[in-house]
Every structure is written in structure tokens, then in C-alpha cells.
Amino acid sequence: MLSDLHDERTNKRLLVKPAILDRDTIERISTKNLKRIRYADKDPASTSRSTRVEEMTSRQNRSAAQDHQREVPSCRRATSCLGRDQSW
Numbered sequence: 001m002l003s004d005l006h007d008e009r010t011n012k013r014l015l016v017k018p019a020i021l022d023r024d025t026i027e028r029i030s031t032k033n034l035k036r037i038r039y040a041d042k043d044p045a046s047t048s049r050s051t052r053v054e055e056m057t058s059r060q061n062r063s064a065a066q067d068h069q070r071e072v073p074s075c076r077r078a079t080s081c082l083g084r085d086q087s088w
Contacts, residue, residue: 002038005029031057 005015014029015021015037026034031054 005033005037007033008036 002017004013004017005019006013014033015025019025021037031050035050035054
């Protein structure tokens, strides 16, 4: 790493310069912030890997949002039907 990594929104320090990027460290930092890490060696493979991870995460988020939008109306219909059919 060339410098410390700070969160883009809060400016909180996430990583200190001689940080070792192990699995636990990578999992606790967002992909957006991971993408902002400046490495001493400009390895194009690591850049392309991080881009692929970011794209996969974006696709998963879009898919989850679409699933949510499809399921919410059907849950509301089911709930309203249950409410009308049952007398407590």
C-alpha cells in the first residue's frame, strides 16, 4: 500500500499503510473502499480481480432488489387475504 486507506464518507481510517490484506480485513471493508487502495506494485491482475468482484456484487444487489420488488406485493396480497378470511 502506498498510503493509509480512509472511508470515503466518514474519513475514518480503515487501514494503516503497512497493512496486510488478509481475508478478515478484506471482508470487513466495502468493495468501494477496497477499490480505492493504492498499491506499490501496479499489478493489472489485482485491478481486474477487484473490478470483477465489484461487478459481481453490483449484480447480486440488483438481483436481490428485483426479488424484493417481486415478493413484496404478493406478500401484501397474502396478508390482506388472511386478514379478511380469518375472524379472531
